[in-house]
Amino acid sequence: MREAFHDSLNHISDQLVEMTRLAGSAMTRATTALLDADLALAEGVIDGDARIDEGRDRLEDQAIEILARQQPVATDLRMVVTAMHMAASLERMGDLAAHVAKVARLRYPLSAVPAEMRGLIVEADQVAARLVIKAGSIIAAKDVTGAEQLNADDDQMDHLHKEVFRILAADGWSHGVETAVDITLLARYYERFADHAVSVARNVEYLVTGVWHSRRPYADVE
Amino acid sequence: MREAFHDSLNHISDQLVEMTRLAGSAMTRATTALLDADLALAEGVIDGDARIDEGRDRLEDQAIEILARQQPVATDLRMVVTAMHMAASLERMGDLAAHVAKVARLRYPLSAVPAEMRGLIVEADQVAARLVIKAGSIIAAKDVTGAEQLNADDDQMDHLHKEVFRILAADGWSHGVETAVDITLLARYYERFADHAVSVARNVEYLVTGVWHSRRPYADVE
Numbered sequence: 289m290r291e292a293f294h295d296s297l298n299h300i301s302d303q304l305v306e307m308t309r310l311a312g313s314a315m316t317r318a319t320t321a322l323l324d325a326d327l328a329l330a331e332g333v334i335d336g337d338a339r340i341d342e343g344r345d346r347l348e349d350q351a352i353e354i355l356a357r358q359q360p361v362a363t364d365l366r367m368v369v370t371a372m373h374m375a376a377s378l379e380r381m382g383d384l385a386a387h388v389a390k391v392a393r394l395r396y397p398l399s400a401v402p403a404e405m406r407g408l409i410v411e412a413d414q415v416a417a418r419l420v421i422k423a424g425s426i427i428a429a430k431d432v433t434g435a436e437q438l439n440a441d442d443d444q445m446d447h448l449h450k451e452v453f454r455i456l457a458a459d460g461w462s463h464g465v466e467t468a469v470d471i472t473l474l475a476r477y478y479e480r481f482a483d484h485a486v487s488v489a490r491n492v493e494y495l496v497t498g499v500w501h502s503r504r505p506y507a508d509v510e
Numbered sequence: 511m512r513e514a515f516h517d518s519l520n521h522i523s524d525q526l527v528e529m530t531r532l533a534g535s536a537m538t539r540a541t542t543a544l545l546d547a548d549l550a551l552a553e554g555v556i557d558g559d560a561r562i563d564e565g566r567d568r569l570e571d572q573a574i575e576i577l578a579r580q581q582p583v584a585t586d587l588r589m590v591v592t593a594m595h596m597a598a599s600l601e602r603m604g605d606l607a608a609h610v611a612k613v614a615r616l617r618y619p620l621s622a623v624p625a626e627m628r629g630l631i632v633e634a635d636q637v638a639a640r641l642v643i644k645a646g647s648i649i650a651a652k653d654v655t656g657a658e659q660l661n662a663d664d665d666q667m668d669h670l671h672k673e674v675f676r677i678l679a680a681d682g683w684s685h686g687v688e689t690a691v692d693i694t695l696l697a698r699y700y701e702r703f704a705d706h707a708v709s710v711a712r713n714v715e716y717l718v719t720g721v722w723h724s725r726r727p728y729a730d731v732e
Contacts, residue, residue, distance in 0.1 A: 345722070352591060359581035369574060372594070453691065461687045466679050468687045472694045500567070
């Protein structure tokens with residue numbers, strides 16, 4: 289009985305790691321779709337989001353089932369509760385990747401991103417990819433030290449985000465208002481994606497230590 | 511013992527209703543700060559967000575305590591689990607109000623909103639206020655019918671959101687890129703605020719019926 293219970297907790301952890309993989313893959317493919325104006329790839333990301341949504345629904349159902357039947361306490365209880373929060377964040381990360389893909393689709397056959405901004409978008413995607421891969425490892429290894437370090441990567445995203453707004457606010461923006469709107473929303477999507485990765489890591493800290501070091505690590509960039 | 515338990519569940523419900531009140535008040539004050547370029551009011555909203563954050567932290571702690579000690583099942587369990595989700599949404603609604611206030615602060619002593627957009631921002635605030643008040647009533651009364659109807663109000667927010675982007679994308683936008691960026695972000699903040707209110711209502715549906723009618727009622731506006 290207890291063994292089956294711990295198997296089910298491990299299964300939950302595995303599913304969370306799989307969700308990080310799906311969310312990361314979605315964001316990277318969405319970025320490629322955006323930069324290459326690849327409609328089929330964009331559509332694939334948008335359609336594929338349902339799989340991440342289902343992952344969250346499944347996890348939530350399992351968590352409630354475990355709470356009702358096994359009535360876990362202490363670390364086991366924290367595992368179940370944090371799994372629900374992490375699944376919600378990862379589901380949202382999938383949405384944000386789909387939002388990037390939808391900007392790509394909206395502007396097809398053009399690319400929404402002017403040449404001078406492509407480097408920043410590539411960097412944002414790389415930081416996002418790094419954050420979500422690390423979040424997966426942190427979940428798998430219950431790695432509190434890794435979770436603490438994740439903030440440093442998120443600082444890079446905040447820096448990129450500010451750089452985007454500096455360019456948008458500078459005189460000499462020549463790409464028109466519509467492109468400025470696209471870039472504003474894209475920057476927000478990458479930044480929120482990173483915030484959710486940090487939130488996942490903070491949940492692992494709480495899971496292991498029983499203490500919230502900071503519940504709101506991210507003060508989204510203004 | 512059981513009576514004390516049900517008192518604690520009622521107390522959780524009361525706290526959620528109080529959080530809807532705080533989040534709604536924050537958004538309305540943030541909107542006034544934005545339209546009147548009222549710095550003191552903006553600062554008040556930004557500082558006041560900590561109170562909503564604390565409300566969420568307190569609720570989460572109480573929920574975990576109840577799960578550990580009372581090991582609730584069925585409706586009681588759903589009350590505790592949905593309370594955690596609703597508190598997370600309400601906390602985020604407070605953040606979004608603070609984001610609106612931060613735009614007001616950033617542009618002070620000017621108003622970030624051009625004259626021709628003020629009407630839309632007022633409407634967005636009114637829809638937001640209506641949604642969050644209804645969400646509070648729905649929680650208090652466990653009102654499934656009200657929860658179903660909330661989508662109609664959210665449709666109004668989606669409509670406003672599209673109208674904002676139509677104006678931004680039209681030829682003849684004369685307020686520059688920086689203002690377009692502000693308006694883009696503001697529109698997103700109001701829209702996400704509304705999405706979270708709908709999410710709260712959906713949690714009440716699940717709490718009462720044990721079935722998720724739709725877990726993701728909101729496909730955020732592209």
